[in-house]
Amino acid sequence: MSAPIKIKALTKSIWVFHAACSPCNNCDIELLDALTPRYDLERFGIQLVGSVRHADALLVTGAVNKKVVDRIKRLYEQAPKPCVVVAVGNCACSEIMFRDSYNTCGPLDKIIPVNAYIPGCPPKPEAMITGIVKLIKALKGEK
């Protein structure tokens, strides 16, 4: 399959895998919240899957710590390519107040390639939906 077809297939119905890399849980809850009745992301075909091997997108939250860093690298390697990585929340984007900690390993884009950033502490479900929509547009080559 050629790359443009793969990208087209990827943007149709994104299956996401959620990896919590030492977060405070809030981004994770808001992420699940986006899937529940009020925001209902599933109507766009976005579904949470149980294994990274089924996923098109990897949603990563939290300031990655020393114990998790190997696991997140392995998760990224296991994901079928093309795969998009979204850094959800300020911790994954820039580590905010955890940047001075002895146990964190730098923001996510220093560990694995990141396609999109959704800042906020925590980002609202609306912000997450906007982020995903922008990402799909970018993948399609639209502005």
Add this chain to the structure above:
Amino acid sequence: MNEEKKRTVIPIGPYHPLQEEAEFFKLYVEGEKVVDMDIEIGYNHRGIEKLSESLHWDQSAFLVERICGICSTSHPFAYVNAVEDLAGIEIPIRAKYIRSVIGELERIQSHMLWLGLAGHFIGYNTVWMWSWKYRELVNDIFEFITGNRMHYAMMKIGGVRRDIEKKDIPQIEKMCNDLIPAIDLFKGAVTDDPVIHARTKGVGILPKDVAIDYCVVGPTARASGIDIDIRRDDPYSAYNLVDWKVIVTKNGDVFDKVAVRILEMYESIKIIRGCLEGLKKEPEGNFDLNVKEIPAGEGIGRHEAPRGEVYHYVRSDGTNRPVRHKIRAPSYVNVPSDQYAVKGYTVSDAALVLAAVDPCYCCTERVAVIDKEKNKKIMNGFDLIKLSQEKTAKIKNGPKIL
């Protein structure tokens, strides 16, 4: 040794679908029966106690808020209690009421969140979607009062950051009244549904004496018949100014843990109403003491979080930052009790029993422990939840149809 060789190790985690956090349980099983369990944590350690020593007293309140998102007011609540104990500050009565309102609203949203996850674990995704839908109502109240759905940033040494104005109180009362039908719905679902009874009654029993040995706290202890609650035993804030009661049940199984949490939501609404009545009588404006100096000394602060007692200890040498800040979260004592509760039940019950204490690893992980042991057989958490959901389907449809 031979006995041990027959055992199969089932790892749950670290990346366990829909359990939001990374944690790692090792279940030792013989056939279907769970004979032992091991817990490995450390996936969430961020060095918060150490970071707190490098921050200003007021900044630390923001940092401890980010320990955990679900109980994101419990930690600052205990922390400001500790600093006020250190400095000997008595906060204005208006601030006391506002703190209690925020603390109880948080309890309701945390219990609803847990109820949804428990519903998901036994294969009732409808319960999950319902409870998270009604949880949005609580988040709306939070957005109305504090401006944020989560991480409310209301606690401040010497008071609170924002006032609840008199003109807003009727709206908040109305929003609280809207919650009652939702809780009634869950109460009805849990007390009437024979499948939920079959899955939760007599499962994961934690007897009173064992509960005392493990020193469990919060709803886990109250479901086992231990009558403890920091809000009543060591009153702080406005909890001794309003009328409410502690919910205690006897059996200690998963059903009782569900019942305690549902009934506690009613009590929380009672406390919120009492506090709002109190707020109406107090003059507006006096909600913060503007504390500038923290003297040398040490102080402790406690708060009954949705999961149990949160304990903060701070020591000061008179400078603008704590010398030592020690945190003990409720899940830290509740999680080891799983080791007893899960033994002797089938693997399909394990996911539910492990979830029944409402574990919160973000809170728990104060120490980093690294273990590199390899496991023999792989069966991931997804299979485990599937197994649990199949069991419910079996009970629903009779033994033959899957």
